[in-house]
Amino acid sequence: MKYGRNEQCFCGSGKKYKHCHLGREQEPRVNPWDISAAVRKEFSVKLCSAPDVMHEKCSGKIIAAHTVQRSGSLSEIARDGHVLTFVPSFENLTKHKGLLHPELVGIRKASTFSGFCSRHDDELFAPVEKEVFGGSQQQCFLLAYRAYAREIYTKRAAAETAKLQKDLDRGRSLDTQMSMQMFNFTQGLGLDAALRDIEHHKPRFEVPLLSDDYSVVRSYIIDLEGPPPVMCSGTYPPERDFEGKRHQDLVDITATPHLLSVTSFYGGENGHVVFTWLPEDDPVCLPVIQTLEKISDEDLSSRIVCFLFEHFENLHISPNWWESLEKATQNALIQRMMGDMPTMFGAPRLRHAKCQIPSWNVINRYRVGC
Ligand SMILES: [Zn+2]
Numbered sequence: 001m002k003y004g005r006n007e008q009c010f011c012g013s014g015k016k017y018k019h020c021h022l023g024r025e026q027e028p029r030v031n032p033w034d035i036s037a038a039v040r041k042e043f044s045v046k047l048c049s050a051p052d053v054m055h056e057k058c059s060g061k062i063i064a065a066h067t068v069q070r071s072g073s074l075s076e077i078a079r080d081g082h083v084l085t086f087v088p089s090f091e092n093l094t095k096h097k098g099l100l101h102p103e104l105v106g107i108r109k110a111s112t113f114s115g116f117c118s119r120h121d122d123e124l125f126a127p128v129e130k131e132v133f134g135g136s137q138q139q140c141f142l143l144a145y146r147a148y149a150r151e152i153y154t155k156r157a158a159a160e161t162a163k164l165q166k167d168l169d170r171g172r173s174l175d176t177q178m179s180m181q182m183f184n185f186t187q188g189l190g191l192d193a194a195l196r197d198i199e200h201h202k203p204r205f206e207v208p209l210l211s212d213d214y215s216v217v218r219s220y221i222i223d224l225e226g227p228p229p230v231m232c233s234g235t236y237p238p239e240r241d242f243e244g245k246r247h248q249d250l251v252d253i254t255a256t257p258h259l260l261s262v263t264s265f266y267g268g269e270n271g272h273v274v275f276t277w278l279p280e281d282d283p284v285c286l287p288v289i290q291t292l293e294k295i296s297d298e299d300l301s302s303r304i305v306c307f308l309f310e311h312f313e314n315l316h317i318s319p320n321w322w323e324s325l326e327k328a329t330q331n332a333l334i335q336r337m338m339g340d341m342p343t344m345f346g347a348p349r350l351r352h353a354k355c356q357i358p359s360w361n362v363i364n365r366y367r368v369g370c
């Protein structure tokens with residue numbers, strides 16, 4: 001393939017080809033491991049995610065904040081101080097031929113992000129860290145707030161690392177350069193939209209916190225006997241409800257998606273799975289919750305575990321529980337997790353393979369604030 005020297009370059013830089021990508025085939029290739037190191041660096045940048053008006057009181061010491069609520073939560077499912085988690089890195093994908101496998105991680109390292117200063121981590125989250133979880137709107141909100149702070153942190157790091165990928169086409173053929181830049185361009189559009197959505201959602205999430213009024217917060221709470229074997233804290237834009245009906249189109253990046261936060265954790269006396277959202281998200285979140293309410297207690301474990309694997313990557317899994325599952329179920333869950341990843345390794349897809357998970361003892365299921 002040839003490209004005109006005076007044409008605008010295909011990479012979208014706005015420069016002429018001769019001043020941009022001409023000669024790139026001969027440049028030294030970038031080592032993917034260098035990129036991995038740069039990615040790790042971006043994902044450990046230290047900042048405080050408290051609202052801007054609180055920043056003058058920051059302690060100046062950014063700590064590794066826990067995302068799964070309550071510092072003691074993970075120890076409830078750990079074995080010898082370790083839980084299983086997925087580490088999506090280039091190295092791990094290569095090792096397992098494009099499939100992720102859960103790996104043992106010490107609970108001190110698991111589930112942390114450098115996203116709050118020590119004072120705000122301690123003060124803002126005291127009602128969930130230091131009190132038994134009782135389902136108050138404030139506690140539910142704080143779970144969601146922490147999950148969303150991590151989401152913002154991750155999206156910003158992803159946007160920074162996407163810039164690094166622009167150099168990965170050095171030393172490649174012109175065809176490869178073009179397809180890599182096309183991939184970067186599409187991914188960049190998604191990330192730009194994600195950053196724009198953060199500008200929309202972040203102030204919304206700060207209103208209850210800054211006004212100390214949590215009366216608008218809506219939640220659906222599932223209380224379990226014992227800790228849930230999969231712990232997670234995340235915020236995502238639901239596309240479909242639990243019966244598969246679509247309520248928003250995520251392909252349309254011009255629309256700002258509605259968000260739902262999910263936290264599964266041990267609250268001091270019982271296990272809990274908590275879904276939390278704000279009133280503007282009712283149009284999408286209410287149908288999701290209504291269809292979740294229809295699922296029987298007996299089927300709830302299978303449906304929730306599949307749901308968590310499908311939507312969140314920062315899962316923390318009880319090693320004993322994972323090893324008790326049949327191999328086919330483990331594989332089905334891993335496939336669900338891999339569902340949205342690029343298929344550069346051509347891993348087989350079994351997204352809808354059935355997973356049978358032993359039933360949980362459900363104590364209570366109820367709505368708060370709606
Ligand atoms: Zn170019």
Ligand SMILES: [Zn+2]
Nearest residue numbers: 048058117120
């Ligand atoms: Zn702070």
